[in-house]
Amino acid sequence: MANASAANSTGQQASPAPRPIQAGVTLDFATLLGVAGGFILITSAMILGGSLGSFIDIPAMLIVLGGTFMVTSISYTLKEVVRAQSVMLRAIAYRQQQPSDAAMQILSLADVARKQGSVLELQKHMQNLRNTPFLHKAISLVVDGIPADDVARILEREVYATMQRHMKSAGILRRAGEVAPAMGLIGTLIGLVQMLGRLEDPSTIGPAMAVALLTTFYGAVLANMVFTPLASKLERNADVEAQVNQIYAMGTASIGRQENPRRLEVALNSILPPSERVRYFD
Amino acid sequence: MANASAANSTGQQASPAPRPIQAGVTLDFATLLGVAGGFILITSAMILGGSLGSFIDIPAMLIVLGGTFMVTSISYTLKEVVRAQSVMLRAIAYRQQQPSDAAMQILSLADVARKQGSVLELQKHMQNLRNTPFLHKAISLVVDGIPADDVARILEREVYATMQRHMKSAGILRRAGEVAPAMGLIGTLIGLVQMLGRLEDPSTIGPAMAVALLTTFYGAVLANMVFTPLASKLERNADVEAQVNQIYAMGTASIGRQENPRRLEVALNSILPPSERVRYFD
């Protein structure tokens, strides 16, 4: 145990600088591949079975796309609806940390605080935490001398409130995923009523019904291949972010309580998946 | 820290008067645009594909609209059903505060109480709180000398009871959103049974079926473009109001406990979204 800590720091004076996290924005290939691949698949099916043209109908698109936008926006404010556009992008490109990286980082901070014998020492490393605003805030609470229990409560509340907020953003897409098939159904009913009103000419029945079905088709595609999966992805991301912030919160509270960092390592590993468990000491 | 507080108040005597909140009733453009836009879209589709007349059938409207009203009212009392009319208006025009405004207001009250060294000082500012009945009540509890923990419990209970009440109001619309498609289905079944009973004349099949489908159409439009989105909007508004009241409750309890207002600012910011965080001090 003694040599393990020696291997980590060469002395009391030269304390190890916690590595800043490289948290650049990355593209989510699963999202890109999934959406693009899905559309290529069904487009191929359309072309294979005839011409693509019979699947394009501007009024039908307007009813489903426009109607979904209109009806979804009833349940929210204009500000939220506009923000929803950028929310969708966040399912494709975002900055996300690995829970194990977060655990290593907070352990290195805990190690520094322990070795220097004072949480004030962490102030020197705070410029490295600019990339991780939650951790930055957490550490500054400790450095400001707020009691560890209060820090834990404040951070916990923030983790929960952040998660709620992200879930609500995903909720707009999830709502759109419910509205789209409904608008598709409404469009198809309009088409059916119009078609049934002029049944005299049997040759028009087929094409008229094909057009009527298009809104149902658009609604099903939008809901099942775009809105609902993107909402799930956003919820998943919110979940991972909450887990990372949880790790920061646990670690910061432990630093504030001046606990042994080895104890913190055990606690963090109890919530990390086996493949992501960390070994900072020994 | 000292100069920050100096920047805020010019002295112990001239305490800053907390600004009253301008909480006038505002129209909700998202609701108005969404409902109007949605109806314009589907009306255009009806006109484009033929005449609007084939979509208007008074008996079908009576079944769906009247039936939805009747059946929905079974689950409630007459009083609640009548009140539901005004509830729908509250999805269009209402008075709502920003959480950040609420946070600033309660912080200014906490600041006054701190600087004057007595919660009784707040009595002078209570006429400014007439626009925000919840805050007015919360502050009077503190001024009346009720212990901070009791105040917190009373306010918490009121936040919860208010939210429950608003959710129940939204529930009437949500219920109507379930009943409308059911009445549409019942109407369509009536139409189908009548049509199938006199199948001899094939030329009447089309129009008869078109009419039969109209109740399903009305039910789908009412439920998906009116009742359900309005219910969601009401629930969202109840949510925001609960958040605002939560902020008032947290702040009032903090004032009652005579905590440092800076501590309160940190606590409030932990539940506000990043874009709405407040900086009252420095």
Next chain:
Amino acid sequence: MANASAANSTGQQASPAPRPIQAGVTLDFATLLGVAGGFILITSAMILGGSLGSFIDIPAMLIVLGGTFMVTSISYTLKEVVRAQSVMLRAIAYRQQQPSDAAMQILSLADVARKQGSVLELQKHMQNLRNTPFLHKAISLVVDGIPADDVARILEREVYATMQRHMKSAGILRRAGEVAPAMGLIGTLIGLVQMLGRLEDPSTIGPAMAVALLTTFYGAVLANMVFTPLASKLERNADVEAQVNQIYAMGTASIGRQENPRRLEVALNSILPPSERVRYFD
């Protein structure tokens, strides 16, 4: 404060007698109007579009009504199924108190106990509480000298158990509301299979299919216009009763703890809707 209490009681000797509550059984017009109105609406639609006769088919009624009764009773005991008949009546005629009346009553009892300085004084008023068995029981627990915390726990448990029991009763109707459309579907499938088996004579297709659809129609009407709305009404009533009992339980515990009744008034008003808040003092 002193004159307020003087306005309420003319002296220590002549303590105010808490008013007994007039809780007679009242008819629920919303339920009656809703069910009757709904049926008048769809009957009109049937007559307008042809003869009522084509909507009456005894075997179809037997399948849906009888089948719903049979299948629903599988999930319960015979005793519960028989009791369900009277449960349905309770959605039409029942005795229900306003939460504000309950609050006034318990406040007057708290006032008596406070002024006389002893909970034993309440024994004199217990004959007035015969109409409200829950309150009667609650007060007798206090009069019997059971500690206030135990009284609170016992009453809380009873409020919860009563609510659960009412919900279970409503559950029978809710279950019937699920079974009815299923029986309708089964009946329609039987009709369709029979019709498809003798497709030779095209003239019989229409009427046969009309009859087949009738079970679906009966199932939809029963479920959506009778069972489900009545279940909702029963659940709503259970909710209001729980709220009333909650008020009695809060008040009784407060009397047992010999708290100031003014404090109780504040606590009760925190859970009452603004329009039902009470002012017993001043």
Next chain:
Amino acid sequence: MANASAANSTGQQASPAPRPIQAGVTLDFATLLGVAGGFILITSAMILGGSLGSFIDIPAMLIVLGGTFMVTSISYTLKEVVRAQSVMLRAIAYRQQQPSDAAMQILSLADVARKQGSVLELQKHMQNLRNTPFLHKAISLVVDGIPADDVARILEREVYATMQRHMKSAGILRRAGEVAPAMGLIGTLIGLVQMLGRLEDPSTIGPAMAVALLTTFYGAVLANMVFTPLASKLERNADVEAQVNQIYAMGTASIGRQENPRRLEVALNSILPPSERVRYFD
């Protein structure tokens, strides 16, 4: 009060022997009547509208019955699937106690323990509790001298675990109730694809489609008239058993704490329905 206890026991020496409970296995007539009656109803409808023969198709039955068995067993282990057979029987014939009988029994035990002044006295009555293993176990924990709080915690955990286990058993039937209609749909799709492949001979369309619909019919009947109602019955029985065990657990903990049995009576009556409340004393 004194004479009430005298009426109960003729003296300190001749303590009243708590009556053993007659908990024989009883048939559940609601289940039997419901299943049998439902099947008689739909069979009559089949015969009335033609021959029963057109509703019997062995391959269709194999798909639905066999498929439901196969697919349901994927989600469980072989052992659980085999046990599910006997689980279904438990919805028809089972041993169940009335909550009020359980309350009387535990009250009589509490009375004995109180009068003899020692819980060890209960050891003499334990042979009477063989029919009620949960109560037997509960009393032996107390007799073994385990502290009352530990007894309460152990019994609570067992009540919960037993309920979970019964719910899981009911879950197999509930799962089968979901699988059966899915298998019915799959069977109908197979039939439709086969029928549509040889559309040349119009005279075969009707019968082929009738057969295709049969799997949907079987699936609907199995799910709605057998699996789902039986699952509900099992869940209801688990609920009643949990309530009975809850009563035993409350009573045993009260005996262990050597509380006054009259206090226990009040507590038990607070969770019993009004019609089942017990009066052991006076």
Next chain:
Amino acid sequence: MANASAANSTGQQASPAPRPIQAGVTLDFATLLGVAGGFILITSAMILGGSLGSFIDIPAMLIVLGGTFMVTSISYTLKEVVRAQSVMLRAIAYRQQQPSDAAMQILSLADVARKQGSVLELQKHMQNLRNTPFLHKAISLVVDGIPADDVARILEREVYATMQRHMKSAGILRRAGEVAPAMGLIGTLIGLVQMLGRLEDPSTIGPAMAVALLTTFYGAVLANMVFTPLASKLERNADVEAQVNQIYAMGTASIGRQENPRRLEVALNSILPPSERVRYFD
């Protein structure tokens, strides 16, 4: 009691070695039989009613299988999607312990610790626990001298986190089970629109519609006979694993608190089903 413990260990010196658990990977026959049997059943039905060839359509398979893969992967990361393949295998072959074996093992460890009077004695038996990593970790926490309450909290958190992780894995399959029918519907809509566009030749209607229905068929089979049941099986396995780990956690905490192992036996039996209850002592 004394002879019971004598029967268990022949002396203080020769302490009984806790048996290592034979937890090899076993095939889950219920899963194998269920999936294979189900497919044999529907394949038979296809062959009986004509040729198998009319049920095979490569483009339709591509839409449903490929589309389900693509759309499901949108909601996850590429890493998770790849891992999902092996997750499916874990529904067929996995290593699982019986709760009763786990209870016996932890009881034998508790017995050793009790008899030797020190938890450090357990270090000698830790090589036997390699097969059960959770137990191994739990015991090493105790041996490392971490206080029993902390051990309980750490293990509880790990049980919960592990369960959450397994549920999330099952969630991928559950999501695929929702996506597959949606892709089936989209494929059928494409086929219908194409067919309706060229209605001139009536002889092509049947086969074209048969092909259109195939995607719905594939979607129903994949969702109901593969994805959803496998997801249920994985959730069930996660449940059993959590129960086993719960037993280890309870036992380890009890060892850490140096409680009497007989007390632990009673506690463990309160959560085990009656058929799995253990008797380690006497």
